[in-house]
């Protein structure tokens with residue numbers, strides 16, 4: 435939860451900055467074979483709407499994150515990383531991804547808000563489907579090995 439008006443303002447400003455960056459970036463298209471993945475086309479469709487509404491402001495319309503995501507800001511916080519398969523998200527099992535979405539990043543010293551009480555577990559799963567759909571098949575295959583451990 436946001437603790438002060440100041441924090442709210444900072445949060446709003448970072449969203450505004452990201453929106454400007456997004457407006458300048460190009461959209462990309464992907465063609466993955468959903469039938470080979472854990473989610474259904476219905477979950478993917480629901481997830482895309484959820485991602486657009488709840489995640490895209492920080493993580494980008496296509497999960498591309500912020501270009502300087504590896505550089506902390508003046509407060510020591512990192513910007514939203516890509517979740518499109520180009521960063522670290524695929525190193526985490528589905529359970530860990532869901533925990534991050536549900537509880538947010540504060541426990542990791544970050545500032546991603548938790549979605550507990552805002553999105554149901556099924557909605558959170560659909561959001562994962564939405565960004566996993568940007569992962570190329572080879573990344574998805576490597577993630578499957580991690581997820582099955």
Ligand code: HEC
Nearest residue numbers: 488489492512513514515522523534539540544545546561
């Ligand atoms: C206010 C900005 C913001 C919003 C909104 C947001 N995130 Fe994040 N997210 C972050 C940041 C920043 C991090 C890096 C960890 C941290 O600082 O908490 C992160 C980390 C993550 C990670 C871990 C990535 C990795 O490489 O380990 C996942 C997965 C993720 N977010 C998914 C989502 C999903 C799905 C949503 C929407 C339901 C969402 N995020 C909404 C900012 C945001």
